[in-house]
Amino acid sequence: MTERVKIAWKNITVGFDGRKPVLKDLNLEAYEGRSLVIIGGSGTGKSVTIKTALGLIRPLSGTVEIDGVAVQAGHEDDPGVAQIGMLFQSGALFDSLPVWKNVAFRLLHAEHVDADEARTRAIEALEQVDLDAQVADQRPGSLSGGMLKRAALARAIVARPKILFFDEPTTGLDPVTADVINKLIVRQVKNLGATAVSITHDMTSMRHIADDVAMVKDGQILWRGALDGVESCANDEVCRFVRGESSEE
Numbered sequence: 001m002t003e004r005v006k007i008a009w010k011n012i013t014v015g016f017d018g019r020k021p022v023l024k025d026l027n028l029e030a031y032e033g034r035s036l037v038i039i040g041g042s043g044t045g046k047s048v049t050i051k052t053a054l055g056l057i058r059p060l061s062g063t064v065e066i067d068g069v070a071v072q073a074g075h076e077d078d079p080g081v082a083q084i085g086m087l088f089q090s091g092a093l094f095d096s097l098p099v100w101k102n103v104a105f106r107l108l109h110a111e112h113v114d115a116d117e118a119r120t121r122a123i124e125a126l127e128q129v130d131l132d133a134q135v136a137d138q139r140p141g142s143l144s145g146g147m148l149k150r151a152a153l154a155r156a157i158v159a160r161p162k163i164l165f166f167d168e169p170t171t172g173l174d175p176v177t178a179d180v181i182n183k184l185i186v187r188q189v190k191n192l193g194a195t196a197v198s199i200t201h202d203m204t205s206m207r208h209i210a211d212d213v214a215m216v217k218d219g220q221i222l223w224r225g226a227l228d229g230v231e232s233c234a235n236d237e238v239c240r241f242v243r244g245e246s247s248e249e
C-alpha cells in the first residue's frame, strides 16, 4: 500500500544570524495516519524541524508542505498549521487561567466557540485523557507533573486536529507516569486518525509511540524507516544511538 504524504519537508535549510546552518537541505515525509518520531543528539535541530512545519521559523530555503500546500511562516490562519494540535515540552499552560480555559484556549480565541460549549468540550477532552471533570476549575499550578501533561494533551486534542505534534512528551516524568502518557498518546492519535510527529530522547517512549523513526544528524536525516528497522539495527549509527552508545572509541 502506498502511504499518503501528509507533511513534507522539502530541501529545508535553516540558519540563524549568519551562523552555520542548523538544517541543511533536509528532506523528510510524515505519512497520513502514522506516527513519526524524530530522534537525534541534543541541538541537532529536531525542534527547529517541527517549528518550520508550525510556521514559527522561516527556512532560508526549501518549503514545508501540508497536504501539498506550502506552509506560510508567520501566517496565523495558515490552513495547514490550523490542522495541528501541539503538546509543548513545558506543557505551556497559563497559570492565571483555570485548566478548562487553558484546554479550550484555541476554541475560545481562534475558533470563537461560545464559553458554555468550549467548557463542555474542554471537559470532554479532559475525560479522554482520564482527568476528572473537577480538574477543570483548578489552576495548573495545583496539578502534579503527570496531570499537567494530561491537561496539555487535552489541550492538544480538543479541536480534534488532523495532525498532532509532541515535543518531549515524557520528559521529567517518572517511568510509570511516562507509560501512562505514552498509552494516552497512542490512544488519542488512533481515535483522531491523526498524523503524529514527536520528538523524544526517551527510547522507551519512541518504541511505544512510533510507527516510523527518523534520525537527524548534521542538519539532515541520517536514516528514516519503520520502527522495526531500528529494532533490527538497519543502520549502525541509529542502532548505537538508540542503545545509548557513543560513536567515539
Ligand SMILES: Nc1ncnc2c1ncn2[C@@H]1O[C@H](COP(=O)(O)OP(=O)(O)OP(=O)(O)O)[C@@H](O)[C@H]1O
Pocket: 016, 022, 040, 041, 042, 043, 044, 045, 046, 047, 048, 049
Ligand atoms: N530561534 C533561534 N535563534 C537562534 N538559534 C536557534 C533558535 N532556535 C534554535 N536555535 C539553535 O538551533 C540549534 C538546534 O536547536 P533545536 O532546539 O532544534 O535542537 P534539538 O535537536 O531540538 O535539541 P534538544 O534535543 O537539546 O532539545 C541549536 O544550536 C539552537 O541553539
